[in-house]
Every structure is written in structure tokens, then in C-alpha cells.
Amino acid sequence: MSTPTFSHSSTADEVAAAFAGEIRGKNVLITGTSLNGLGFETARSVAKFGAGLVIITGRTRERLVLAEDALRAEIPGANIRALVLDLASLESVRTAAAEVNAYPEHIDILINNAASSIAPFRLTPDGFEHQIATDHLGPFLLTGLLLPKLRAAPHPHTPRVVYVASGAHAWCAGVDLRAIEHPREGEREYNGMQAYARAKSANILTAKELTRRARGRVLGFSVTPGAVKTNFGENDETRAELMRLGIITADGTPTSGVTFDWKTPPQGAATIIAAGFDPALTATPGCYLADSVQNDQRVAPHSNDLVMAEKLWELSERLVELTYAF
Template sequence: MSSPTFSSSSTADDVASAFSNEIAGKNVLITGTSKNGIGFETALAIAKHGANLVIITGYNDQRLKESENAIKAQVPTANIRRLVLDLASLSAVRTAADEVNSYSEPIHVLIHNAAAAISPFKLTVDNLETQMATAHIGPFLFTKLILPKVLASASPSPSPYTPRVVFVSSMAIRSGSGSGVNFETIAKPDAATYDAMDAYSQAKCANVMTALELCKRARGRVNAYSLHPGVIFTNMIQKEESRELAQASGLMNADGKPNTTGGVEWKTLAQGAATTVTAAFDPRLNDKPGAFLSDCAVNDEIVPAHCTDPGNRAKLWEVTEGIVGEKFVF
């Protein structure tokens, strides 16, 4: 049987269908799964193609219930579990992690999809910048706390399996400079120097750096990947707080619709989730830990040096440990 090939137009269902044998029986936790988002589309495709358990998360249980109902409307047999997880609160992250650690099942795949809106300067309850907290610091702590559940899914030969952690990043990593992240403002955000798009780029750089450093420190016990899903008209970009910036950058027209004449190649939600499903289940990635994907394929050459630099990655890891007040060790 030939290996499947995908393109920018492939959907999450296309990929999940091709890798249904890898999905079957797996327990998958996906952050940020509200309807009209790529996390929801990822959860739907995985549930449709045989996952044993799909854990959907978000900070609003009512919206999670809507997502659960929408998935079950298409896949009545889906085993969906809701988890309230507010990544913008370290206390809430710890509470959610305690709940996961009480589950009887291991976690085969952890997908970090959630992100905050690209918006004016805002602090979390922990006095952290919201984009960096939601996309990097909260996920870092959550991964550290549920690591035993992730490691418990590993299996030796004759059917070896290495757990996966997937970070939904962005091509915005290429707009950063220097170290890719500002190590001073991660712990002490500065409203005077804040730029919303730069903050987004820094958070997405942090995703790539964490994936690479996690692979290094795990020494083969976990495989982590990061990816660019494409440009998608998700619920995040449609939020009122993001609208002005989206219009100023040319992504959105004055009427609030996607700008299809500005040279941007828009993807549907299902197309946007395809690369996430690839990163989570494509067995061809087993010997490519730390890979960066776009359009369902490895695309490491586009990752800038400020993301791959070992010194930057180690420093980000240590700075983040300092913020959460815990050492992330194996």
C-alpha cells in the first residue's frame, strides 16, 4: 500500500481516514475546542475515525457542551469527555491537571490548540500577558503536570508507541527577531512596548521552541511537533477585540468578512485541522521528533534560527519554569 499524500486542500477527515489505524483506540486531549474552530474540527475527525476517548477542553463548560453535542450529532458513538481548562490561570491549570490525573486512562496524544485573541494589551489573573499565558505558559505547566498520564501511554515492542505532544503554532514565527521571544517581558509584561502581532509571534515562537526542547529533554520518551495550520477564519479572528487588527492587517474586510483579494490563501476549518491530525498520527513522523509541519508535511526549512537555537530554547524553558514555580523534569 502506498503512503498517503496530502496537500493544502486536504481536510482533517482525509488525514484521519488515512491514519484510522493509528487513531483507533487512542485517548486524545485537545485544548481549545469551541465550535467554529480548528480544535473542534480536529476533535470531530478523530472521534469519527475510531479514537477511544476524545477529551475536549475550554474555559466555558456550556460551549464545551455545545461542541460535545455537535460531535455526537455526527458520531453518536463518540466517547467525548469535557474538561474545563482556563489556560490563562495557573491555578485553573492545576485544577484541570488534577482532574486529568484522576482519570483511569492514559493520554496518547496531547494537542495544544488553544490560543488567546490577538488583541490590545491585557493581563491574566497571574499578571502575565494573555497571549503568552494562554499559548505557552499555561500549556507548559499543563503538560508538565499531566506528563505521567502521557508517559503511561507508551508501549514497547512488538507494537511500540511513543506518546505525542502537538503545538499549533503559526507561520508568524518568521516575523520575530533576535531570540524570537523577549525573555524580560515574559515574566514582567510591559504595556508600553506591547504590540499585539509581535506578542502573537512570540507566543508561537515559544510553541516551536518548547516542542524542540521537550523532545531533547524527553530523550525519546515523548515526540513533540509544531505546525502552521494555515490562515483560517476561526472564531478567534472574528472576536470583537481582534477585529480592528484583522482589518488593519488586510485579513478582514470592513464588513467583517475574510479578504479574498489580498493574496492570502484561506483554508476552511476542516483544511486547517488537517495538519494537526497529521502531526498527531502520521507514523512517518516517528523518526522526526521536533518537526515543524505545514500543509500536512514536514517543513523544517521555514523555521527561523531564533526558534531552533539551543540556547534560546533552554533559556525559555528555564524562564517558564521560574514563572510557574516548578521544575519540568523527566
């Protein structure tokens, strides 16, 4: 059988069609599935191509209802289940994980897609900087708590955890462990885009360290979806930061002078689906994908630092008070 060929313009449906046999019957949990976002596009496509159960999440019940209704309208036979989850709150993560662990179904694919808005400095109820909490610590706790459901995936399928990172991880010097543990110390010099880049660097490191520690029981992957025009930029604070950087205009459209090769949401979601279902990736667990294929060359050196990956993991376990049980 020939290997499918993908490009920058490949869509979620095109990639899902290529891996329809892998998607069919799989149970998938996707965080951050608001309308017009990458998570929603991912959920829509895997549901369309026969996923067994698609669990969608959102911070509020109102957002979830909109996404669930839209999915059911387009794919009437889809098995959609909605889950309230606020990754900025460790209490919410624990509550949501307990609900999932009470489901009768196992989980084949966990997609950590949800991300914080790029905003001025603020702390979560648990005392963490908001972006690192939402993009890293919350997903880290969720993944650890859901390991029993992932490990219950039937043989010979190996469960996967996909972390939606970003090419922007290269815009920083890497994760700052002290800043994660003592966020107040850096409040005066805080830069929202730098915090975003560090959180995305943490995603890449976590995918690598998860894979190393799991020793084949669970496979981790990280992806850059590319520069995508989604609802992410509709948040007032994020829009202000992106305007300041000259990435978008006042009406939210991409700036003509920006060198990014912009993607649509279906094009951005394509790489997420490839990470979740491309069977060839079992040979390279822990890798990074861009444009729906493995592309480790695009990972900045600081996000390939396996010593830092281990240190980040140990700090994260201590901060969320959970030791992974593979």
C-alpha cells in the same frame, strides 16, 4: 505500503482516514475546542475515525456543552469527555490537570491548540501578558502536569505533544525572555500581533526542547495550520487588529487583496492530525509541519535557535513553578 500524499487542500478527514489505524483506540486531549474552530474540527475527525477517548476543553461550561452536543449528534458512539480549562489562569490549569490525572485512562496525544485573542495589552491573574500566558505558559504547565498520563501510554506507542503554532511566528524577531518575565516594561510599545507571533515562536521552540529533554519518552511537534477562517476572528478585539492589518474586512471575510492562501477549518485541522498520528514522524521528532507534512524549511531562524529554546524552557519552569519529571 505507499506513503500517503497530502497538499494544501487536504482535509482533516482525509488525513485521519490515511492514519485511521494509528488513531483507533488512542486517547486524545485537545485544548480549545469551541464550535467552528480548529480544535473542534480535530476532535470531530479523530472521534469519527475511532479514537478511544476524546477530551475536549473550553474556558466555560457553556461553550463545552455546545461543542460536546455537536460532536455527540454527529458521532453518537464517540467517547467524549468535557473539561473546563482556562489557560490564562495557572490555578485553572492545575485544577484541570488534577481532574485529568484522576481519570483511569492514560493519554496518547496532547494537542495544545487553544490560543488567546489578539488584543490590547492586559495581564492575567498571575501577572503575565495574556497571549504568552494562554499560548505558552498555560500549555507549558498543563503538559508538565500531565506527563504521568502521557508516560502511561502503553508500549510500543510513544506519546506525542502537538503545539499549534503559526506561520506568523516569522513576523517577529523571536521570543523576548525579559518581556515574558517583566511584561509591564513593554506595555507602552505593546503590539498585539507581535505578541501573537512571539507566542507562536515559543510554541515551536518548546516542541524542540521538549523532544530533546524527553529523550524519546515523549515526542513534540509544532504545526502551522495555515491561514484559516475560524471563530478566532470573531472576537471583537481580534477582528479590529486583523482589520487594521488589512487581513479581513469589517464583516470578517478575508480581504481580496491579501496574499494568504486561505483554508477552511477542516483543511487547517489536517496538519494537526498529521502531527499527532503520522507514524513516519517518529524518525524526525521535534519537527515543524505545514500542509500535513514535515516542512522545517519554513521555520524562521530565531525559532530554530536551540540555545534560546533551552533558556525559554528554564524561564518557563521557574515562572510556572514546575520542573518537568520525564
